[in-house]
Amino acid sequence: MQIGMVGLGKMGGNMAERLRRAGHDVIGYDRHPENSDVAGLDELVQRLQAPRVVWVMVPAGDPTRATIDQLCEALSPGDIVVDGGNSHYRDDKKHADQLGSRGIGFVDVGVSGGVWGLQNGYALMVGGDAEHVDRLMPIFQSLKPEGEDGYVHAGTVGAGHFAKMVHNGIEYGIMQAFAEGWELLEATDIVTDVPGAFKSWRTGTVIRSWLLDLLVRALDQDPDLSELKGYAEDSGEGRWTVQAAVDHAVPLPAITAALYARFSSRQEDSPAMKMVAALRNQFGGHAVASAEGQRTKGADAPGADVTPPVEAQH
Known part of the structure; x- marks a missing residue:
């Protein structure tokens, strides 16, 4: 064709x-x-x-x-x-x-x-x-x-873009949950191998997913995310999802909170937002800000070291 x-x-x-x-x-x-x-x-x-x-x-x-x-x-x-x-x-x-x-x-x-x-x-x-x-x-x-x-x-x-908008809103919530979990693990003295904890979840757990695989990959590259600034953009779909929820009177507390968390990341260097930024870079090649504040280009897709399942792609 x-x-x-x-x-x-x-x-x-x-x-x-x-x-x-x-x-x-x-x-x-x-x-x-x-x-x-x-x-x-x-x-x-x-x-x-x-x-x-x-x-x-x-x-x-x-x-x-x-x-x-x-x-x-x-x-x-x-x-x-x-x-x-x-x-x-x-x-x-x-x-x-x-x-x-x-x-x-x-x-x-x-x-x-x-x-x-x-x-x-x-x-x-x-x-x-x-x-x-x-x-x-x-x-x-x-x-x-x-x-x-x-x-x-x-x-x-309009149905295609509406479905994709909701997909991206859900993605906001999932990434925020992973990011907050990472920050809490980093904050305690009890867990000494935070990357290992995430790796252990990749098999046999109910939260295994492509995003979890990408999170582990990001930690392999930068174990404490010290090379990133805790700043995460929102590309629009999260805002549109929350607005559509208002229009239809549908409560979206998790997605709305995840969107607001990205807003807060622009006010201070948020540890959780480092993980969100790292995940956006991993799955979409989105640009990130270095710890020095410089904007860097997004990453190209690597070879085949982390292959997303068909049912979990951005």
Whole structure:
């Protein structure tokens, strides 16, 4: 199948490569010319055979809106635009209506897999009309992990991004619990092998998970996390999850507390936030702040020393 990919960063670039390895014809565009197959979106559209599919993997907000505005003018009836970024689910309806007025389909996809996705596949949460989703199934089948799970047509337009938003909210809570447990173990004189305690939990316990594996990996690299500053960003989905909970009158005390903990990390050097920062760097290659306060680039996916299970990917 032929597809255009807009945005070839850590996620988009690896997704394009996974699709190529599966035999798909991928034409990529990125604002960095060295990563791009074409000079611009207009050339990308011209290179694609109708009916076209264009997958957008650019930052949420204005960059996504500007890209969809341009594609709305360049594409033709019968084409489909896929928003695979972390857009707010409320924006999806606007984009679907905008493109639909020109006869262009729209599908929103929450994508999870981080820097490990090229090797292990991406969990996909899809929203959109069945006719559009069905056309894209060869792409989804190539991107998802092997096996039965890792893909869901979650509902109508907006459902994919809503499901991914809640996924990331849950992730906030799990990481915060691990981080607080690590801080408490570090604070006591009774436990003298904190990394060993976490390693012991990787087998046979009810909290074993890919995040626990990544936590152990982070401690192997920096046993007391002294190389990190206790500062953790939030990329938006946690805030949106809490706001959606307010809108629907659904109590989310754990997720809300985890979001507020990230806010507090920016006021002082929080030991627990060192672990949250380390985990975000491990699973998503997100940038971290060193103990000296310098921002460093996110890590690329390592070889295969920690392989996430299909059911637990970011």
